[in-house]
Amino acid sequence: MQESTRGNVRDPACPGRQLFDLVTARWASLVLVDLIAGPQRWSELRRRAGGVSDKMLAQTLRDLEAGGLITRTVHTSRPPTVQYALTDLARGVTSALQHLQDWAEQHTGDYVHHRDTYESSPQP
Amino acid sequence: MQESTRGNVRDPACPGRQLFDLVTARWASLVLVDLIAGPQRWSELRRRAGGVSDKMLAQTLRDLEAGGLITRTVHTSRPPTVQYALTDLARGVTSALQHLQDWAEQHTGDYVHHRDTYESSPQP
DNA sequence: CTGTATCCTTAGCGATACTG
DNA sequence: CAGTATCGCTAAGGATACAG
Numbered sequence: 499m500q501e502s503t504r505g506n507v508r509d510p511a512c513p514g515r516q517l518f519d520l521v522t523a524r525w526a527s528l529v530l531v532d533l534i535a536g537p538q539r540w541s542e543l544r545r546r547a548g549g550v551s552d553k554m555l556a557q558t559l560r561d562l563e564a565g566g567l568i569t570r571t572v573h574t575s576r577p578p579t580v581q582y583a584l585t586d587l588a589r590g591v592t593s594a595l596q597h598l599q600d601w602a603e604q605h606t607g608d609y610v611h612h613r614d615t616y617e618s619s620p621q622p
Numbered sequence: 623m624q625e626s627t628r629g630n631v632r633d634p635a636c637p638g639r640q641l642f643d644l645v646t647a648r649w650a651s652l653v654l655v656d657l658i659a660g661p662q663r664w665s666e667l668r669r670r671a672g673g674v675s676d677k678m679l680a681q682t683l684r685d686l687e688a689g690g691l692i693t694r695t696v697h698t699s700r701p702p703t704v705q706y707a708l709t710d711l712a713r714g715v716t717s718a719l720q721h722l723q724d725w726a727e728q729h730t731g732d733y734v735h736h737r738d739t740y741e742s743s744p745q746p
Numbered sequence: 747c748t749g750t751a752t753c754c755t756t757a758g759c760g761a762t763a764c765t766g
Numbered sequence: 767c768a769g770t771a772t773c774g775c776t777a778a779g780g781a782t783a784c785a786g
Contacts, residue, residue, distance in 0.1 A: 505730030507723045508652060508672040513737075514730035518723060522646040524758095528632060540768055548632040551760055556769060566736030577767045578766085587732050594721040599631045601715045602642035606629030608711050609641040612690030648779095664748055675780055680749060701747045702786085750785070758778080765770075 520565050525550050525558040527595050530584070533568065534592050537583040562588075644689055649674050649682040651719050654708070657692065658716050661707040686712075 505514020520526060528547050532538060538546075544555055559582060562568045567588040571581045584592065629638020644650060652671050656662060662670075668679055683706060686692045691712040695705045708716065 503731055505727040507726055508670065510673045512730070513734045514727045517730055517733040518651075518726035519648070520733075521726070522651065522722065524643070527642075527646065544768095546632065549634045552769070553761090553771095554759065557759095564737055564740045565733050566740075572768095580768065587729060587736075590729065591722065591725045594718050594725065597718040598646065598715065598722070599642060601718065602631055602645070603629040603638045605711060605714065606636070606638035606641055607627055609644075609689050610637050612711075613637075613688055616688045616690070668748095676749070677751095677781090678779065681779090696748095704748065748786085750783105752783085753781085754779105755781100756779085757776105759776085760774095762773085763771085766768090 517565065520561060521567070521591055521595065523558065523561075525554055526562055527599070529555075529558060529562065529582075530567065530588060530592050531595050531599055533582065533584045533588075534596065537571075537581045539582070540580050543582065641689065644685060645691070645715055645719065647682065647685075649678055650686055651723070653679075653682060653686065653706075654691065654712060654716050655719050655723055657706060657708045657712075658720065661695075661705045664704050664706070667706065 505517065506512045507515050507518050509515060521530065525547055528550075529543055532543060532546050540555075543559075544550060544552075547555065550558075559568065559570070563570050566585055569583050569585055571583070573579045573581065629641065630636045631639050631642050633639060645654065649671055652674075653667055656667060656670050664679070664683075667683075668674060668676075671679065674682075683692065683694070687694050690709055693707050693709055695707070697703045697705065
């Protein structure tokens with residue numbers, strides 16, 4: 499499905515860099531990992547993202563949809579509900595994001611310890 | 623080595639979130655993947671990061687060092703050279719970062735295609 | 747070569763109010 | 767419920783100049 503052309507993350511002008519920035523963006527990564535468990539509604543995502551504003555969530559979801567990472571499905575009930583779900587494209591990267599978040603949570607203690615003991619490096 | 627306390631990435635106030643933000647930061651992720659190949663000097667990192675400013679590189683490296691993800695070694699030659707290297711802590715996360723970048727580069731084509739065909743969703 | 751200090755512009759982001 | 771629109775602040779980040 500993907501082209502033979504390969505992106506270059508180290509080139510700021512390359513779309514590949516933009517894609518990388520997209521999935522590692524502040525709220526996008528949280529949303530993507532959330533959706534591993536299955537399709538979610540707006541209100542679910544908002545609550546589970548922990549502290550995101552309406553504006554940022556909307557922008558994040560639109561960016562992800564535009565990039566082909568999630569789908570948006572409107573259920574015309576009353577009141578209307580909307581479901582967001584991962585695409586196959588996204589499913590190729592969620593495991594790495596999950597791994598990243600797990601790692602951060604497991605090594606929080608190490609990190610804090612380093613920050614505490616990190617004072618100015620020893621000099622005369 | 624790590625504490626039994628586990629961080630929570632979804633809590634903006636938790637250090638675990640800060641750690642996650644640190645490793646996914648714009649330049650930090652590029653630097654960390656660069657260092658997989660082995661210790662690098664300032665000038666190497668600056669060139670390979672592709673478009674980073676002195677200020678941002680310095681800030682990134684200081685943050686990574688403070689967090690215990692890289693070490694900084696000064697070789698007092700003339701002119702002085704400085705080497706940066708991964709710590710064991712960092713080595714637990716570089717593979718995920720590498721995977722993320724590989725994925726972004728491999729699927730750049732899909733991403734661009736979606737952005738092109740993504741116009742306003744079809745409505746009446 | 748390896749940075750630090752300062753200025754200054756931009757854009758990320760939250761708060762608020764409003765709509766289908 | 768699921769968003770959009772506008773305002774305004776702050777901080778990220780580039781440019782430039784200078785230093786150990």
